[in-house]
Amino acid sequence: MSLFGDPLVRPAAVAGMFYPGDPGELAETVAAYLDSAGEAPQQPGFPKALIVPHAGYVYSGPIAASAYDLLRPARGVVKRVVLLGPCHRVPVRGLALPRAKAFATPLGRVPVDADGVQAISDLPQVVESAATHAEEHALEVQLPFLQRVLGNFSLVPLVVGDTAPAEVAEVLDRLWGGPETLIVISSDLSHYHDYRSARAIDGATVRAILDFDAEISHDQACGATPVAGMLIAAKRRGLVPRLLDCRNSGDTAGDKRRVVGYASFALGGEGAGYGMAHGRQLLRIARSSIAEALGARAASPAADEIWLRETRATFVTLTQGEELRGCVGALEAQRSLGEDVAANARAAAFEDTRFKPLTLTELGQTAIEVSLLSTLKTLAFRDHDELLSKLRPGVDGVVLEHEGRRGTFLPQVWEDLADPEQFIARLKQKAGIPQDADVRRCRVRRYRVLKWREADLLP
Numbered sequence: 001m002s003l004f005g006d007p008l009v010r011p012a013a014v015a016g017m018f019y020p021g022d023p024g025e026l027a028e029t030v031a032a033y034l035d036s037a038g039e040a041p042q043q044p045g046f047p048k049a050l051i052v053p054h055a056g057y058v059y060s061g062p063i064a065a066s067a068y069d070l071l072r073p074a075r076g077v078v079k080r081v082v083l084l085g086p087c088h089r090v091p092v093r094g095l096a097l098p099r100a101k102a103f104a105t106p107l108g109r110v111p112v113d114a115d116g117v118q119a120i121s122d123l124p125q126v127v128e129s130a131a132t133h134a135e136e137h138a139l140e141v142q143l144p145f146l147q148r149v150l151g152n153f154s155l156v157p158l159v160v161g162d163t164a165p166a167e168v169a170e171v172l173d174r175l176w177g178g179p180e181t182l183i184v185i186s187s188d189l190s191h192y193h194d195y196r197s198a199r200a201i202d203g204a205t206v207r208a209i210l211d212f213d214a215e216i217s218h219d220q221a222c223g224a225t226p227v228a229g230m231l232i233a234a235k236r237r238g239l240v241p242r243l244l245d246c247r248n249s250g251d252t253a254g255d256k257r258r259v260v261g262y263a264s265f266a267l268g269g270e271g272a273g274y275g276m277a278h279g280r281q282l283l284r285i286a287r288s289s290i291a292e293a294l295g296a297r298a299a300s301p302a303a304d305e306i307w308l309r310e311t312r313a314t315f316v317t318l319t320q321g322e323e324l325r326g327c328v329g330a331l332e333a334q335r336s337l338g339e340d341v342a343a344n345a346r347a348a349a350f351e352d353t354r355f356k357p358l359t360l361t362e363l364g365q366t367a368i369e370v371s372l373l374s375t376l377k378t379l380a381f382r383d384h385d386e387l388l389s390k391l392r393p394g395v396d397g398v399v400l401e402h403e404g405r406r407g408t409f410l411p412q413v414w415e416d417l418a419d420p421e422q423f424i425a426r427l428k429q430k431a432g433i434p435q436d437a438d439v440r441r442c443r444v445r446r447y448r449v450l451k452w453r454e455a456d457l458l459p
Contacts, residue, residue, distance in 0.1 A: 168229020
């Protein structure tokens, strides 16, 4: 039986309309939106909940991406997504679950979370309606973004119809869970006003959401009911809403005579950035990983904290005196932070082909540095001069790509190459890119780094 003939799978209804229907094109489109999102703060954690728009990607994709980009560290931690959106097609009383056991997009299937469904099935406001879900786009357009950033997860999909915000909050309380559960509310803002009027209306709606005002109307947001329910539940649990982006179709891909408003919010705790305690833990993980590989006794640091399970990218650098003794890492996150540091430390000690494998005798004379990378972001520029003007010496790590060749310099390299012109020239040389290669034909991405050195932190 074909995918779209399987009654247990809710097929993609708006692929090819609201977003690309080809898997490769869709993956590239979502990746590009995420890559163009603003730089996220470098701190442990990720949002507990998001409010995101649901129009066609050409209109609202950049705004939605500003929220989904914050979920990159959640890959491997978040296992279940509770997804709520308003009803646009087939009316329903209450909150509607689907009959299907999985949702399909061009990127694959997402299973419906059976435990989550069971947890709310006895609530009178929760009903089942395959018809309500069949052509509803508000939930579907969120799935490719979630698939891209989270990988594997299960879904509790709820279309919110005629119900009260308090009844939505009751459902959310049942499903709240811990860090394994993410809540996503799908809603656009005002509809079909002129650009100036929409800006004023949407500005008031943003202020209301930031103030936990659960009285917002459906004229302000089509998903006013699930948004209000989220605000009730979030306030009780001490979450803080943060505005990420607010624009409308006149800013993205439409004219300014009749626009639709979009905004993205993240809701979570007021987390602090990485500090010395985090650095000490990462350095201990790196050293103990090398020591254990050498057969030495080493106290294995606890690595079960949530922040160490987040997906992050790191480099581990070994030095002896002023001389490099090994450096290995990855530019893009592939595994949990704790695992990445341990693996990169071993690779720097034993697999960096520029050096002989580290010996147990050398270990005591070897200093370790751990660098934690932010997400790569594409740097837009018109020409060579603008590229140089946009580089931030001492801040930016830079990735330079041209015709299949790629090289990077960590921000630490600015200490020896302080001039941007020289920095780019040497990076071209490292990557094997001809010096006369036109930078306008190069892809340039940048990232930031937090680094910790044993000499600075450990006794």
